[in-house]
Amino acid sequence: MTQFSITVTSIRERWSRISPQRRDALFLALLVLICFVAIAPGLDGDGTAIAHMQLIGLIAGTTVAAVGLNLVSGFAGLISLGQGAMYAMGAYVFGYLSLKGGLPVLIAIPICLLVCALLGVFLALGAARLRGPQFTMVTLVLAVLVHKVLVEWPVLGAASGYPNVLQHETGLLSDATVLGFTFVPPLYGGQFASVLVLVLLLTVVALVLYRNLSRSAWGRSLRAVGESDMLASHLGVHVFRRKVAAFAISSALGGLGGIFYALLFAHLQPESFDVFFSITILLAVILGGSGTVMGPAVGAVIVVWLERSEALEGITRLQRDYLSEQWYLSTPGIIGLILVIALFVLPRGIIGTASDFVAKRTQRDSHGVPPGSLDASSIAGLATGTSARAQATAALDVIGVTKRFGGLLAVDHVDLRLQEGSIHGVIGPNGAGKSSLANLISGAYRPDDGVVRLGGVDISGRRPDQVIRQGLARTFQTPQLFSGATALENVKAGFADTGQLSWWTAALKLRSQYRREAELEQMALALLRRVGLLEEAQVSAGSLAYGKARALEIARALASEPKVLILDEPAAGLNSTEVVELGRLLTELRSNGLSMILVEHHMDLISAVTDEVTCMAQGAVIARGTPSEVLSDSTVMDVYLGEHRHSHDHVATEGGQL
Numbered sequence: 001m002t003q004f005s006i007t008v009t010s011i012r013e014r015w016s017r018i019s020p021q022r023r024d025a026l027f028l029a030l031l032v033l034i035c036f037v038a039i040a041p042g043l044d045g046d047g048t049a050i051a052h053m054q055l056i057g058l059i060a061g062t063t064v065a066a067v068g069l070n071l072v073s074g075f076a077g078l079i080s081l082g083q084g085a086m087y088a089m090g091a092y093v094f095g096y097l098s099l100k101g102g103l104p105v106l107i108a109i110p111i112c113l114l115v116c117a118l119l120g121v122f123l124a125l126g127a128a129r130l131r132g133p134q135f136t137m138v139t140l141v142l143a144v145l146v147h148k149v150l151v152e153w154p155v156l157g158a159a160s161g162y163p164n165v166l167q168h169e170t171g172l173l174s175d176a177t178v179l180g181f182t183f184v185p186p187l188y189g190g191q192f193a194s195v196l197v198l199v200l201l202l203t204v205v206a207l208v209l210y211r212n213l214s215r216s217a218w219g220r221s222l223r224a225v226g227e228s229d230m231l232a233s234h235l236g237v238h239v240f241r242r243k244v245a246a247f248a249i250s251s252a253l254g255g256l257g258g259i260f261y262a263l264l265f266a267h268l269q270p271e272s273f274d275v276f277f278s279i280t281i282l283l284a285v286i287l288g289g290s291g292t293v294m295g296p297a298v299g300a301v302i303v304v305w306l307e308r309s310e311a312l313e314g315i316t317r318l319q320r321d322y323l324s325e326q327w328y329l330s331t332p333g334i335i336g337l338i339l340v341i342a343l344f345v346l347p348r349g350i351i352g353t354a355s356d357f358v359a360k361r362t363q364r365d366s367h368g369v370p371p372g373s374l375d376a377s378s379i380a381g382l383a384t385g386t387s388a389r390a391q392a393t394a395a396l397d398v399i400g401v402t403k404r405f406g407g408l409l410a411v412d413h414v415d416l417r418l419q420e421g422s423i424h425g426v427i428g429p430n431g432a433g434k435s436s437l438a439n440l441i442s443g444a445y446r447p448d449d450g451v452v453r454l455g456g457v458d459i460s461g462r463r464p465d466q467v468i469r470q471g472l473a474r475t476f477q478t479p480q481l482f483s484g485a486t487a488l489e490n491v492k493a494g495f496a497d498t499g500q501l502s503w504w505t506a507a508l509k510l511r512s513q514y515r516r517e518a519e520l521e522q523m524a525l526a527l528l529r530r531v532g533l534l535e536e537a538q539v540s541a542g543s544l545a546y547g548k549a550r551a552l553e554i555a556r557a558l559a560s561e562p563k564v565l566i567l568d569e570p571a572a573g574l575n576s577t578e579v580v581e582l583g584r585l586l587t588e589l590r591s592n593g594l595s596m597i598l599v600e601h602h603m604d605l606i607s608a609v610t611d612e613v614t615c616m617a618q619g620a621v622i623a624r625g626t627p628s629e630v631l632s633d634s635t636v637m638d639v640y641l642g643e644h645r646h647s648h649d650h651v652a653t654e655g656g657q658l
């Protein structure tokens with residue numbers, strides 16, 4: 001077993017040493033090879049071969065539809081049952097435009113993709129603000145509606161039987177000649193393979209663009225949306241726009257699958273596009289690995305092959321021969337059973353489980369080295385000379401900010417001035433309004449009253465993605481990380497590219513993108529080193545200890561190069577050594593000019609690192625001044641430490657000693 005794990009590790013290490021350009025070229029070569037292997041048995045052109053090629057085409061169509069669905073359901077976390085409807089749209093629009101209407105294939109295809117993308121935008125405008133079951137229901141209604149229309153709308157041919165789009169045969173040969181090269185000869189004219197060549201060519205292009213997109217900063221932004229809208233917004237992502245774009249691309253890919261179907265089957269009937277087909281596409285995503293880049297493609301190959309091949313008929317025959325003539329599972333039943341078992345055994349899908357396995361092996365082998373030993377010297381030592389660094393200018397000005405939740409005044413006309421290059425502590429008992437104040441500054445809440453100025457610019461009421469672009473980043477009371485991604489990927493998500501990279505730049509992945517990704521990787525590693533997590537760069541964030549998860553969140557916040565950083569209880573859950581490390585990091589960041597608001601219950605940390613402190617109670621400011629002034633203020637003692645005041649000189653607080 002050890003030998004095996006070392007092999008896994010060394011393969012992975014060798015793979016990571018290959019340059020990204022080479023890796024992408026290898027991926028492309030692998031796709032082309034798979035296509036050749038798939039198409040080879042069909043090259044003789046007889047009847048059996050056509051059935052084989054239709055199977056390959058169907059797999060290709062379901063694959064592109066499934067990876068498209070993965071963008072929305074796997075990455076953005078919106079489970080859609082509407083992908084079959086997009087597939088049907090693609091098939092019918094293409095059928096009517098090209099196969100029936102005679103529009104050249106290479107013109108009809110982009111028009112179809114555009115129509116499907118617009119349908120996706122339309123759906124997103126209505127549904128993208130929904131989450132969970134409500135969203136899924138809307139997409140289910142779409143799938144049912146499209147199927148109903150296909151079945152019952154006479155124009156589509158239901159009155160006269162199914163619309164067979166090849167009834168009016170058109171001369172595809174002349175229409176599809178591009179630069180003297182014929183892409184699509186007549187469907188049943190003996191060169192059926194070249195239809196498949198077009199289909200596979202488009203599949204390869206779609207998969208390469210999709211892979212580029214999902215592995216880019218754009219893809220990271222979509223994963224952030226899947227984690228939580230709030231987190232994505234605080235990483236600079238315009239959440240709604242990003243969802244709409246994801247829908248458009250996903251729907252176009254669904255439509256492309258339908259185009260393949262129309263090209264290869266040349267006969268459309270509504271039954272092929274019922275809601276169960278949508279479920280099949282979703283199953284392909286889940287079985288292959290929802291949220292993994294290539295899992296859905298693997299899932300699509302397996303699901304379609306199982307459904308269409310005769311492999312399962314033997315099992316049905318065996319049941320009938322040896323068990324019962326009446327009670328046996330036919331192909332759909334066996335597929336259902338296999339899928340249910342697979343979902344229980346491999347909840348992260350085939351590729352998700354495999355990559356978790358590889359990651360675990362690699363971590364076990366490459367992190368035998370203990371993390372750099374931490375110097376747990378007294379936290380009090382950090383206080384030396386801190387306040388001298390504070391400058392006179394304000395990095396952040398909060399003036400009379402107020403927030404009500406119904407009858408509750410959570411933040412009551414709060415003023416706070418954060419001097420440049422200083423740390424301003426915000427303390428107060430539970431429910432005092434500290435996190436609400438942080439949310440008002442970062443844009444998570446809109447103030448009912450008051451003004452927030454960042455470097456002199458009024459940012460009150462702006463969305464978090466706008467605020468972060470002005471130079472304000474934050475961490476959360478409970479660390480918000482992408483638990484399935486590595487520490488390195490988490491930090492990369494913090495760079496401004498996450499919110500700003502356009503999808504087409506990401507999909508095309510020109511040379512500049514390779515350079516930029518390499519730069520981001522180096523900068524992310526430098527940030528990990530800074531917070532003491534370099535050794536954990538390839539460890540998944542979900543398996544990090546609490547203290548390290550908090551440090552990782554700080555590294556990610558620093559990636560946006562903020563002028564002001566808000567830390568919401570960064571010491572909560574840390575052991576004393578980790579608190580010392582945190583204090584050291586904060587003072588180091590301050591000496592580099594970063595201004596910070598430190599919302600904290602840990603009084604030792606507050607008195608050691610802050611330059612000024614504001615104490616809140618019941619939404620209002622009750623004291624402000626230097627740490628020693630505020631921590632010895634009698635009002636503060638009363639409201640914050642209450643009953644302990646008279647019984648102790650040194651009162652134990654939640655996080656430390658005062």
Ligand SMILES: Nc1ncnc2c1ncn2[C@@H]1O[C@H](COP(=O)(O)OP(=O)(O)OP(=O)(O)O)[C@@H](O)[C@H]1O
Pocket residue numbers: 405408410428429430431432433434435436437477
């Ligand atoms: N979104 C919300 N909707 C309704 N009430 C809220 C909301 N956010 C905060 N509150 C309420 O506002 C008050 C202040 O909460 P807040 O979380 O800001 O306090 P806090 O000082 O950060 O407390 P803690 O130290 O426990 O985190 C609480 O009474 C809380 O229940």
